[in-house]
Amino acid sequence: xxxxxxxxxxxxxxxxxxxxxxxxxxxxxxxxxxxxxxxxxxxxxxxxxxxxxxxxxxxxxxxxxxxxxxxxxxxxxxxxxxxxxxxxxxxxxxxxxxxxxxxxxxxxxxxxxxxxxxxxxxxxxxxxxxxxxxxxxxxxxxxxxxxxxxxxxxxxxxxxxxxxxxxxxxxxxxxxxxxxxxxxxxxxxxxxxxxxxxxxxxxxxxxxxxxxxxxxxxxxxxxxxxxxxxxxxxxx
Amino acid sequence: xxxxxxxxxxxxxxxxxxxxxxxxxxxxxxxxxxxxxxxxxxxxxxxxxxxxxxxxxxxxxxxxxxxxxxxxxxxxxxxxxxxxxxxxxxxxxxxxxxxxxxxxxxxxxxxxxxxxxxxxxxxxxxxxxxxxxxxxxxxxxxxxxxxxxxxxxxxxxxxxxxxxxxxxxxxxxxxxxxxxxxxxxxxxxxxxxxxxxxxxxxxxxxxxxxxxxxxxxxxxxxxxxxxxxxxxxxxxxxxxxxxxxxxxxxxxxxxxxxxxxxxxxxxxxxxxxxxxxxxxxxxxxxxxxxxxxxxxxxxxxxxxxxxxxxxxxxxxxxxxxxxxxxxxxxxxxxxxxxxxxxxxxxxxxxxxxxxxxxxxxxxxxxxxxxxxxxxxxxxxxxxxxxxxxxxxxxxxxxxxxxxxxxxxxxxxxxxxxxxxxxxxxxxxxxxxxxxxxxxxxxxxxxxxxxxxxx
Numbered sequence: 001x002x003x004x005x006x007x008x009x010x011x012x013x014x015x016x017x018x019x020x021x022x023x024x025x026x027x028x029x030x031x032x033x034x035x036x037x038x039x040x041x042x043x044x045x046x047x048x049x050x051x052x053x054x055x056x057x058x059x060x061x062x063x064x065x066x067x068x069x070x071x072x073x074x075x076x077x078x079x080x081x082x083x084x085x086x087x088x089x090x091x092x093x094x095x096x097x098x099x100x101x102x103x104x105x106x107x108x109x110x111x112x113x114x115x116x117x118x119x120x121x122x123x124x125x126x127x128x129x130x131x132x133x134x135x136x137x138x139x140x141x142x143x144x145x146x147x148x149x150x151x152x153x154x155x156x157x158x159x160x161x162x163x164x165x166x167x168x169x170x171x172x173x174x175x176x177x178x179x180x181x182x183x184x185x186x187x188x189x190x191x192x193x194x195x196x197x198x199x200x201x202x203x204x205x206x207x208x209x210x211x212x213x214x215x216x217x218x219x220x221x222x223x224x225x226x227x228x229x230x231x232x233x234x235x236x
Numbered sequence: 237x238x239x240x241x242x243x244x245x246x247x248x249x250x251x252x253x254x255x256x257x258x259x260x261x262x263x264x265x266x267x268x269x270x271x272x273x274x275x276x277x278x279x280x281x282x283x284x285x286x287x288x289x290x291x292x293x294x295x296x297x298x299x300x301x302x303x304x305x306x307x308x309x310x311x312x313x314x315x316x317x318x319x320x321x322x323x324x325x326x327x328x329x330x331x332x333x334x335x336x337x338x339x340x341x342x343x344x345x346x347x348x349x350x351x352x353x354x355x356x357x358x359x360x361x362x363x364x365x366x367x368x369x370x371x372x373x374x375x376x377x378x379x380x381x382x383x384x385x386x387x388x389x390x391x392x393x394x395x396x397x398x399x400x401x402x403x404x405x406x407x408x409x410x411x412x413x414x415x416x417x418x419x420x421x422x423x424x425x426x427x428x429x430x431x432x433x434x435x436x437x438x439x440x441x442x443x444x445x446x447x448x449x450x451x452x453x454x455x456x457x458x459x460x461x462x463x464x465x466x467x468x469x470x471x472x473x474x475x476x477x478x479x480x481x482x483x484x485x486x487x488x489x490x491x492x493x494x495x496x497x498x499x500x501x502x503x504x505x506x507x508x509x510x511x512x513x514x515x516x517x518x519x520x521x522x523x524x525x526x527x528x529x530x531x532x533x534x535x536x537x538x539x540x541x542x543x544x545x546x547x548x549x550x551x552x553x554x555x556x557x558x559x560x561x562x563x564x565x566x567x568x569x570x571x572x573x574x575x576x577x578x579x580x581x582x583x584x585x586x587x588x589x590x591x592x593x594x595x596x597x598x599x600x601x602x603x604x605x606x607x608x609x610x611x612x613x614x615x616x617x618x619x620x621x622x623x624x625x626x627x628x629x630x631x632x633x634x635x636x637x638x639x640x641x642x643x644x645x646x647x648x649x650x651x652x653x654x655x656x657x658x659x660x661x662x663x664x665x666x667x668x669x670x671x672x673x674x675x676x677x678x679x680x681x682x683x684x685x686x687x688x689x690x
Contacts, residue, residue, distance in 0.1 A: 041377030043532055043560040046446070047305060048539065052554045082446075083379070084244045 005030040005129050007229070008098035010089045011064055013038040013057050013079075019102070022110050023199070023227055024067045028136040031074040033096045036061040037088050038081045046081040054079070093232060100129055105227035107198050113141040114197035114226075116190045117162055118216070120153065122233040126203035127162055129231050131169035133201070139175070141166070142197065146181045146189060155180045187219035200226050204233040243448040250447055250457035251464075252389040254440045257533070258465050259392050260526030261336065261585070262433025264519040265343035267476045268485040268498035269585060274426035275417030275482075279473045281426035282433065286466040288637060289434040291630025292596035293462055294620040295603035297455035300441045302606070302616035304450045308441035309595055310540050316602035316609075318672035319664050323546050324656030325598050329438070330537035331652060332591035334568060336432050337530030338575040339584040341367050344523035346489075346496035350516045359490060363576050366527070371569030374531050377560040388525050393468065395518045399499070400471045402506045407478030421640065428637040428645075432589040433469060436526075437462055439533055451617035472499070479505065493582060531568055539564040545667040546660070583644060590638065590645035591652060597634040600627040609673035609680075 007027055009019060013036045038057050040049045061077050068075040078096065080088050093101055115130055117123075134141060143162050145155040153161070159178040166176055181189060194200050202217040217230045245253070270278040299312040309329045314322025345362035349355075354362075416423060440447070440457050447453050476485075479502030488495045495501055499519060503511030539561050542551035555562040575584060604627055606614045620626065638649060671678075 039559075041379065041558070041560050043374055043377055043535065043565065044554055045536065045539070048543070048552065048561065049554060049559065051543075082244075087244045 005100055005132055006096065006098040007032050007100045007102055008035055008089065008093045008096065009033065009068075009102045010035045010037060010085075010092075011061070011104075012085065013060060014053070016060065016064060017104060018064055019067065019104060019227075020107055021067050021071070023102070023107055024071050024073065026110050026133050026136045026139075026199075027068070027073045028071055029132045030100075032065075032068050032076075033092070033098055034061060034065040034068065034075055034077045035089065035092050036064070036077065036079045037085050038079065039085060040081055040083055042083060046083075050081045053081070057081075094234070099125060099232050099234065101230045101232065103221040103228045103230065106225050107227050110137055110198050111139050112197045113139050113199050113201060114144060114190075114194045115141055115162075115201045116144045116146070116194075117158060117203065118145075118186075119158065120161075122203045122231065123162070123165075125233070126201065126231045127165045128169065129229065130201055131166055131171055133229070134166070134171050134175065139198070140177065141171070141175060142177050142179055144179045144181070144190070144193065146186050147183055149183070187216050187223070190216070190220050191223045194220070194224055194226055198226065200224060200228040201231065202228055203231045243446055243450075245443065245447045245453070246449075247453045247456055247460075249386060250440055250443075250453050251461045252386045253443060253529075254437050254457055254461035255393070255465060256385045256389045256525055257436030257439035257529050258434060258461065259389065259436075259468075259522050261340040261343050261523065262430060263396070263469055263472055264347065264499050264523060265339065265496055266430050266433060266585060267473050268489070268495040268501075269582060270426035270430050270473075271477065271482070271498075272486045272494045273418060273429065274422040275414070276412045276477045277416040277418070277423045278426050278430075278477065279470055280416075281423050281430055282469040282473055283466060284423065284427040285431045285637075286434055286462060286469070288427070288593075288630060288633035289431065289437065289596060290462065291626045291633075292599045293434075293437050293458045294455075294622075295599050295627060295630070296437070296441050297458045298603060298616045298618050298620040299599075299606065300444045300454045300458075301451050301618040302614050304444040304447070304454070308438055308444070308536070308540075309599060310537050312441075313595075313598045313602045314544060314546075314670070314672065316605040316673045317598070318674055319544070319546055319668045319670055320657065320660045321598060321602075322544070322672070323541070323660040323664050324653055325595055326537050326541045326546065327656045327659065328591045328595045328598075328649075328652045330534050330568070331571075332432070332435065332588050332595060333438075333530050333534035333537070334571050335575060335579075335584050335588035335591065336435060337527045337534065338363075338367070338572050338579070339432075339581065339588055340523045340526045340530065341370075341572075341576055342581045342584065343496050344520060344527060347500065347516045347519040347523065350497060350500055350512060351520070356490070359496075360576060364573060366524070367569070367572050367576055370524075370528050370531050371565065371572065373528070374535070374565045374569075375555075375558060375560055375562050377558045385525065385529075388521055392518055392522045395514065396468055396472055399503070399506065399511075399515065400475050402511075403475035403479050403502075406502075406505045407475065409478070411478050411480075411482070424637060425640045425642070428593065428641040429586060429589055430469075431637060432585065432592050434462060434465065435588075435592045436529075439529065455618040476502065479503075490581065496581065531565065531572065535561060535564040535568040538567055544670075546664040586641060586645040587648045590641050590649045593634045593638050593641070594649045594652065597631050597638075600630040600634070603627055605673045605677070609676040611673045611676045614673065 310326035313325035341363040345359040541547040
């Protein structure tokens with residue numbers, strides 16, 4: 001299978017929490033870049049920190065990347081020393097051509113995916129990633145939309161369109177369900193409803209800015225306990 | 237391929253880091269000291285000092301684009317002139333910055349005592365407590381505070397602007413008569429004293445490895461921040477001189493010495509009577525930030541020297557627990573506390589300036605060494621304009637200031653040179669075999685001789 005998506009998996013070193021193997025297994029049709037960010041206080045020049053901690057950090061990073069190798073996911077590692085974690089993740093995502101960033105969380109299994117959709121912005125990339133994710137598992141997916149008066153398509157149409165794309169990509173119709181919600185606090189509602197699911201897939205709807213993620217994905221990933229894949233929107 | 241060091245400082249934060257490192261004792265504490273030497277012409281002293289620093293800043297900007305690594309001044313001089321001069325410069329730059337930080341802390345204590353009803357005899361005690369606190373903070377490690385730094389710098393600049401505008405209404409022109417009361421010699425002496433006000437520009441070079449687009453942002457950041465500060469200093473000093481009775485400035489400090497809080501002295505007339513409080517609060521903010529930045533930046537000198545085998549290896553060790561170079565910070569902190577406790581405050585300022593002038597003279601020489609040697613590894617993307625005349629002016633200007641600074645600071649500068657040489661001979665020489673760009677020049681000379689070339 002061709003590897004279309006590259007997923008950036010950032011870890012905060014040292015003593016990072018490994019990614020559960022159930023999540024790693026879903027990445028089989030894709031490639032991964034495992035990024036170790038070794039946080040340093042401003043007192044320590046990054047080059048000094050690197051000299052002293054590089055060997056240990058690289059060993060830890062290799063251990064963290066092992067589950068990916070075991071699952072036959074093509075994986076590369078990057079080790080960065082410094083202070084600005086988010087900026088590093090963003091920079092490495094661009095340099096390594098990663099279109100998805102995984103933010104870690106708790107997951108016992110991957111049976112239920114939750115995919116909130118804002119509009120048709122970044123639509124292709126999000127749905128092609130969801131289709132890839134589903135092809136590696138037996139999970140079901142719930143497409144979700146919160147209605148907004150600025151919608152160009154009605155929520156029904158948007159979700160139907162999204163479901164059609166997944167079916168075209170080879171996902172069984174009975175694995176897909178749709179859910180509409182009335183207007184409200186977008187990120188709060190995604191976090192609340194997302195709690196019923198195992199894994200979230202969030203799409204950036206605005207072009208990726210120097211700040212990590214868009215406003216909504218940033219809030220959701222900060223508040224949710226679930227692992228979340230954030231699909232970037234790298235168009236300039 | 238990227239070097240995987242984070243580069244996340246743009247031009248604006250680079251300028252504010254530099255301004256943040258410059259704004260502090262130079263403007264909040266030193267004007268009165270300069271005034272006692274030069275009279276109202278102390279204004280010219282600030283401009284003159286800036287002009288003498290400028291060549292070194294240009295030289296440094298060029299070298300920073302060729303070696304965008306931590307270490308700054310020390311690194312450039314070491315790579316240009318070899319480890320002997322590297323040792324002298326490293327020790328000199330370290331001392332200068334620690335002296336400056338201790339002076340800032342004493343000034344901080346003085347302003348703090350304007351806010352709280354405590355005996356003014358406690359200035360040094362307060363300074364010692366604050367110093368200990370800052371050292372602990374640095375050992376434990378702090379998050380990048382570029383944003384906090386920008387906010388403080390903005391607040392201080394806005395307040396200084398308001399101070400100048402407001403003072404414009406109460407300045408008495410007669411106070412500038414006679415202008416150069418102590419003659420041109422007095423101006424030069426005062427310039428030597430306030431030289432250290434511009435030393436903060438060093439800070440940019442020491443964070444060079446974190447600056448994005450270093451080829452553009454390093455030189456622009458240095459020149460921009462220096463230009464802004466020269467204007468700010470000149471305006472504020474005019475306001476200070478114009479608002480205060482000369483006697484207050486020169487005798488209201490500890491033991492009848494120059495005032496340590498000159499900006500607050502006349503501020504009672506400003507901001508509807510709350511000027512003293514406003515200025516004191518801003519001074520405390522700026523001086524705290526300066527002292528903290530000073531401890532952080534000065535600890536990089538022993539760190540960098542240790543990595544080059546010019547100081548014990550332990551000084552480069554990063555604490556497993558705090559992820560900070562604890563030993564380098566503790567050594568710096570110990571010196572800081574001893575200086576505050578033992579050295580009279582006016583001497584702290586003079587010595588800091590003397591060491592800085594010495595180091596900046598070396599910086600100019602270092603650039604000349606690099607250019608003359610033509611070593612291949614030296615590929616600056618920014619080339620300082622006016623070479624070599626600018627460097628010669630900087631060097632001569634620096635030495636001229638040094639001769640006017642007084643006996644003790646001059647002895648101090650001599651002591652650094654002798655001490656640096658001694659330390660190099662006893663410790664560094666056996667452990668290093670670098671010869672710097674100057675070594676390359678000498679090699680070339682030798683190989684040019686007919687005997688060795690075939």
